[in-house]
Amino acid sequence: MFSGFMVNAWTVGSIVAVVAGLVGFFTVLRGSAFVAHAIPNGSFAGAAGATLLGINTLVGLGAFSLLGALSIGVLGRRGRHDVVTALALVMMLGLGALFLSFSAQYAPEIESLLFGEVLGISANQVAPTAALAVACVAAIVALYRPLMLSSVLAEVGEARGVSAFAMELCFLVVVALAATMTVPVVGTLLIFSLMIGAPAAARSFTDRPLVAMALSVAIALVTVWSAIAASYETNYPVGFFVGSAGAVAYALGRIWAGWRGGRAVGRAVVNPAPTIVT
Amino acid sequence: MSAALIFAHGFFSSEDVRIAIVVGAVVAVVSGTVGTFTVMRGQSFAGEALGDIGITGGSGAFLFGVGPLWGFVAAGVVAAAAMELIGIQRPRGRDLATGIVLGAALGLAALLLYLDSTLHNTTGAGRTILFGSVFAVSVGTLPLIAGLGAGVLALIALLYRPLLLSCVSAEMAAARGIAVRAVGAAYLLALALAVALAAISIGAILSTALLIGPAATALRLTRRPGLAIAVAGLVGVAAMWLGILLAYDSYYWPPKETGWPVSFFVVTLIFLAYLLSGLPALLRRRGRSG
Numbered sequence: 001m002f003s004g005f006m007v008n009a010w011t012v013g014s015i016v017a018v019v020a021g022l023v024g025f026f027t028v029l030r031g032s033a034f035v036a037h038a039i040p041n042g043s044f045a046g047a048a049g050a051t052l053l054g055i056n057t058l059v060g061l062g063a064f065s066l067l068g069a070l071s072i073g074v075l076g077r078r079g080r081h082d083v084v085t086a087l088a089l090v091m092m093l094g095l096g097a098l099f100l101s102f103s104a105q106y107a108p109e110i111e112s113l114l115f116g117e118v119l120g121i122s123a124n125q126v127a128p129t130a131a132l133a134v135a136c137v138a139a140i141v142a143l144y145r146p147l148m149l150s151s152v153l154a155e156v157g158e159a160r161g162v163s164a165f166a167m168e169l170c171f172l173v174v175v176a177l178a179a180t181m182t183v184p185v186v187g188t189l190l191i192f193s194l195m196i197g198a199p200a201a202a203r204s205f206t207d208r209p210l211v212a213m214a215l216s217v218a219i220a221l222v223t224v225w226s227a228i229a230a231s232y233e234t235n236y237p238v239g240f241f242v243g244s245a246g247a248v249a250y251a252l253g254r255i256w257a258g259w260r261g262g263r264a265v266g267r268a269v270v271n272p273a274p275t276i277v278t
Numbered sequence: 279m280s281a282a283l284i285f286a287h288g289f290f291s292s293e294d295v296r297i298a299i300v301v302g303a304v305v306a307v308v309s310g311t312v313g314t315f316t317v318m319r320g321q322s323f324a325g326e327a328l329g330d331i332g333i334t335g336g337s338g339a340f341l342f343g344v345g346p347l348w349g350f351v352a353a354g355v356v357a358a359a360a361m362e363l364i365g366i367q368r369p370r371g372r373d374l375a376t377g378i379v380l381g382a383a384l385g386l387a388a389l390l391l392y393l394d395s396t397l398h399n400t401t402g403a404g405r406t407i408l409f410g411s412v413f414a415v416s417v418g419t420l421p422l423i424a425g426l427g428a429g430v431l432a433l434i435a436l437l438y439r440p441l442l443l444s445c446v447s448a449e450m451a452a453a454r455g456i457a458v459r460a461v462g463a464a465y466l467l468a469l470a471l472a473v474a475l476a477a478i479s480i481g482a483i484l485s486t487a488l489l490i491g492p493a494a495t496a497l498r499l500t501r502r503p504g505l506a507i508a509v510a511g512l513v514g515v516a517a518m519w520l521g522i523l524l525a526y527d528s529y530y531w532p533p534k535e536t537g538w539p540v541s542f543f544v545v546t547l548i549f550l551a552y553l554l555s556g557l558p559a560l561l562r563r564r565g566r567s568g
Contacts, residue, residue, distance in 0.1 A: 033377035082322035094545030193381030243385015
């Protein structure tokens, strides 16, 4: 399980989990679950297009993720955010359907893009994944304070000169980067479980942002590791285990929060606002 | 331009086209009606998620050999119930509840598609479910689609006033004695059914286009809900029919001469309609500032 090609799976899986845990924390904090679903999902069209043109899949994924992120950001200024996200997503998917109909070979390749192929990761995928991961983490570190402020108290942020629109665009670009690196590994559809389940669970356990972020990364790592191990043992797709583990982690978090909330009646812990440590 | 140029040879005499036109209209009207409320309630994500969850139902139906529509319907209803239980009714937890259910359901879909391909040796299942095709609907499914569509419209008609009121203000609705949560749950059921219907015609992952696009376009043009529903239905039907026509015409288009997918045309037309509907407001703003 830890030899040969599996080493790549463990390495890349761990990198993906760290990024998903970090980016996911802000996703949940900002209530941007839909965007976190739409960008990776729509970027699959880029992969289909890249296959058609015979260029590197990563380039197609990156281009479409960024395109999706920027159109959601820009159109979202005028229209309703959820509507714009939905429409940008379907437009990308529509293009994906078109590219698919043009390309000769189909089937398993596309399903693996949608649902991931973590056990088939080759050694030459490790370097680009790691590079994109470093970029993602660096962006989160650099943006940490303004992004946190803008996510929690947008008005205060504006007053202090942090443009909510600029932060939204930055956040969307980070999600696009994360999508580009994670999609070939866990698939367009399931990166999302990792980016929602783990941080949502983490936030049920603690209100402190840094602790929650660390916990979110830890839960994501455990999710990915156990999913890889289970997939290796059973041959079932890794996405199945990632998806289920995300839901289980969230359920545990809710049970914990409910139990703690029950003990601390009167402490107003219904959806506590996170404390900002600046 | 002569009619023969626009309507390729045999357009109206093709059985597939006639079915597609009927199914497309039914689905577009139902989606537009339900979608108007979806946009007003800010539940686009739930609508989109229910479409994706149709993949789970579709692949399950493939595995057990039942009609895909039943799979879409069953998965949609179960998922809607789960979202309701986790807490889609609270604005704050809404997207999270949707996301958790979506993640779990897609995980299950991955497993079902895997089982489909290993047990039945069918690799095309995924593509059919994801991208569907209105040309692939059989005559036998037609009454079922019409019946379900009528059922959804009846449900919305029944819910109309309380639903509208709870869209505007949940507190006011509750004060007037409306069971806001029950109305929300019933509406979610209508949404699940409408999405299942759309999934059968333009595919699970593109059903959102028909649900959200025409409704969002209509709500940008008018603030009156009744009128918005009518406009949404019209935009949806127009996009479907034009899409079907273009797909039929595209049969001899490059690069492969096997036709472009209907769903691509429908989605593009809907997207364009939405962008265009933003123009009046944009021009007004320009006019005021200039």
